[in-house]
Amino acid sequence: MSLVPGSVRPRRLRTTPALRRLVSEVRLHPADLVLPMFVKEGLSEPLPLSGMPGVVQHTLDSLLEAAREAVAAGVGGLMLFGIPEHKDPIGSQADDPQGILNRALALLHDHLGEDTVIMSDLCLDEFTSHGHCGVLDSAGAVDNDATLERYASMAVAQARAGAHVLGLSGMMDGQVAYCREALDAAGFTDTVIMGYTAKYASAFYGPFREAVDSELQGDRKTYQQDPANGREAMRELGLDLAEGADVVMVKPGLPYLDVLAEVARESIVPVWTYQVSGEYAMIEFAAAAGAIDRENAIEESLLSFKRAGTDAILTYWATEVAQRLQAEAAGTTAAGGAAAASGARR
Template identity: 50%
Template sequence: MKAGFPQRRQRRLRRSPITRRLVRETYLSADHLIAPIFVEEELDDFTPIPSMPGISRVPEHALAREITEIARDGVKAVMLFGISHHKDADGTDTMDPGGLMARMVRVAKQAVPEMLVITDNCFCEYTTHGHCGIYRDGAVHNDLTLARLGRQAVVAIEAGADMVAPSAMMDGQVAAIRRALDEAGHPEAPIMAYAAKFASAFYGPFRSAAGCDLAGDRLAYQMDSANGREALLEALLDETEGADLLMVKPALAYLDVLARLRDRTLLPLACYQVGGEYAMIRFAAQAGALDEATTARECLLAMKRAGADLIISYYARRAVRERWLSDP
């Protein structure tokens, strides 16, 4: 040994698979993953989404079978996104107990009662204009949207949803939904707030998948990607309004926000590995540039390490079924 060689050798605990697992700080399991599902009414068969290879729109008539297979794979929670054929200016189908959102929930819960079913509560998938709220005179009207978000959440919970996830990024949306749920007799219904939802280019594949492209943008209500402190403020405001969980979306480009938020709140945190993040890995793997399983696992671990308790990911099903989460 050379004189003065450091006595601290970090490699001592890396030589054996057993010692690596013993000292590992971050773990992934099926308990941490939520699978998003796109459900389209009046669709005859599964329709592949070109911008998200391996992901398809699910016909409404096949949803029960799909939920059963997802549960068989070992996934324990799903988030439902509806692709409506009954759009209007105000997204009224989402507030109808017989509408697509309510029907999806009922079918999912009847198929696998123990599956945790979460609804995405917004309007972009159900409106002719594609915005996330009530559109009047060239702008989204925040306060008109709040009342409708409240009604939408009540419909979801009364259809059997286990949790609602408001994603419209309206000021005061969590308080409005909490009040509506409480007044309707659902004080135990939890809210997962899209607390820091950035106006991101990574949403491109989702918008084509969910049929919610629009002329223009959502910069007036989704967050500026340059703002980290404002993201913390948005999230902490949702906490004071009664959110039970807080979400950062997208995930990979905003791990700094996730980590900083973890230091500011004791609430459970979620992040959303969005369509663009999935597509980058998937297309790179198809080109032979990356190993898909190890790259996806590394990204999911980064999200957990940054502070996420839950991860919404298009890789959830494959990661669990194909045992990507197992220790290498």
């Protein structure tokens, strides 16, 4: 007599790799992945980051080489961050046409603009001497409305340099509408705005500070979201959609899967998530210590974002994972072709 009631045995659908693949509820595809990249002014060769094994600050030459590799692997897009040699209180290099980020955008647009989606981080923290995402007032607080003026100028400069998508990551109130108006007035009506709708004041950004040579003292809790709050993200979503965001973002990823799922349920535009530097570092360092299986942990983490409802994922593993997916697809196709040939011979 069976100890299982009736004939309900969910394990039937797990018995072979082929069957598990057939009934998978979500899948990864190379086009789902976006590669964040750092380019630093003044480097003569790529500079490895101690907190993010395998990630570097690029020269313009190495940036183009790595971008070509990502595009060849089928990665969906490239998100650029620029680190200038000179920083000042207003981040003047951010909208300078000869600034490192805008030069890098122009380079990739010239060589790869027809083959991929070129994205730019629109924020001041990489460019300011104080490390905040905006302009400071006389009391040392971030001045929201003065910062919007800088963002508008950056938006036009980045669109002019060749960015297809602008990632508004500064979490200033009204940033989407302000940049949309500036872009439209300058003739860049087709430039996409990705609003960082739910960007939390997270401890998981730690390694990123090294990646952009951050000068930040203190924190960004007065403008990034409180990790305790979920409903607040939905208020931000409503505002970004009303202001005309074309894509919305939840950042970080794994600690905020509940927020991601809620945003994905409610959003009428594509939803993306960012697997941030601390998430990347945790897996890399745990794998290096032998505590977890690296490739399986990477895949599982990315699948969790898809399961929660994201449409695309910014991840530092984008090229590696895309190449692995390509190889797996090629292997499956080859195996299927061999089986069909064998059947035909019978």
